Amino acid sequence: MNNISRAIAILGIATALGGLTPAVYAVSTVNPSYPSSPTPATETNVQELFNRGVEKTERGDLQGAIEDFDGVVRLNPSFIEAYCNRGFVRAELGNYKGAIADFNSALRIDPHHADAYNKRGTVLAQRGNFSEALAQFNTALRYDANFADAYYNRGLAHSGLGNAKAAIADYDRAIQLQPDMAEAYGNRGTVRYRLGDKSGAIADLQQAARIFSAQGNVPAHQQALTFLQTIQQPSTAKPSVQP
Template sequence: MLLLGSLAAAQSPKKSDYLENIALCNGSEHTSLAARIGGCTAFIDSGQGTRTALAIAYNNRGNAHTINGDVDRALLDFDQSIKLDPTYARPFNNRGAAYLRKGEYDLALQALDEAIRLKPNYGRAFVNRAGVYLKKNEYDRAARDYDEAIRLEPNLEAAWSGRCWTRAILGSLQAALEDCNKVLQSWPNDAATHDSRGLIHLKMGQADAAIEDFSSALRVDSRLASALYGRGLARLASGDKAGGDTDISAAKALRAGIDQDFMRYGVRDSN
């Protein structure tokens, strides 16, 4: 959150605008992305902020750009935030998450390692680093980072959901199931967690339960390729060849190589 220490520097007639820009940049309730970006930009351009406040503003604007899908512009803001305050962990974490979205995993790890070095109790950074390890197929390292994130922030949903998926891949099926069930108690419409639980049931040989979970995931996100492919395998296992082939073909059209992904997960198409 932006600091108000430089407020005294603001001229009285402009004070309300100054405060409004801070509120917008901080993302006050129901603030649109455009308004957040505009508020941060106005604050930055005002020349009234301290270096610390400007670092926060650049980080906040970078977050808004990331949510808006403009990852390259977000990275420029995170870089500027870090230049202003190299001890500020958040832009390193957010830079890592942005590089993860771009598929630049080594750069993502560098940024996230630094975020964790600066702030060893940063649960979200451990979750993001686990996400990079998942993309690099380093599942044991991902599991350790999810464990640490949960130890640090027990209510961090992404950590429980991510650990569920990782444990499902590693074959710790009962522990994975417990993680997924915990998430779905509070967030029953979480597509990723239904997808993960579908994989667990598929690996347990419970085809009907797998179909139900994958279908729940697809009701939330109809283009979730892993849920389509998993449901296809479960339908084949249950004797529904037509439905299984349809799902598998649709999944392959959405994501090339998904059959290889599932082989790494310990599941393969029996066709």
């Protein structure tokens, strides 16, 4: 998961204890598995414009980023990553219809583009359409079996559908592929807690807290610690009444 995702994401746990935060899906700004579309020598400024849009996204200048990605697709209508990144930014601004349109445009150019399916799935999941999102993540993984973000996102979708064991399996795979994905540890911990595996939940949340701390993600680190303190409290069972 890249810097912009980590800057936005905390744990994304919205389950065991009434929902500490909404689930946050991993939406990579640029997936390194998918290089940007080739740019003719006469349009070398297109790549620079795209890079500037990515930088603005990471700084939080979302409207400025959209303007740059608009410029990219005007100059090079086949620049797939510009559509994917503009769709991501539009979703962050609440323009879900525009986001889906951008991901659809990317997939018309390359129907096998796993990151576009992953991003389209995140928008559907954010709108509560977990079954449709699951289909998108499945397709993303069909085209890229080592896509850690898609496994993480599919785990969240499975959680939303109540498929706890499937969610854990996806978090396991995401962690195997990307061992520093703190969000996957945190969400796996919440699922384990719901299943009654308190020790496993504690171990996962401790690991999530350690990684968040190392990454300098203070809000997520604090949230993990808060959840840990909550689940480590002894149960307050009522004492039995003696006759």
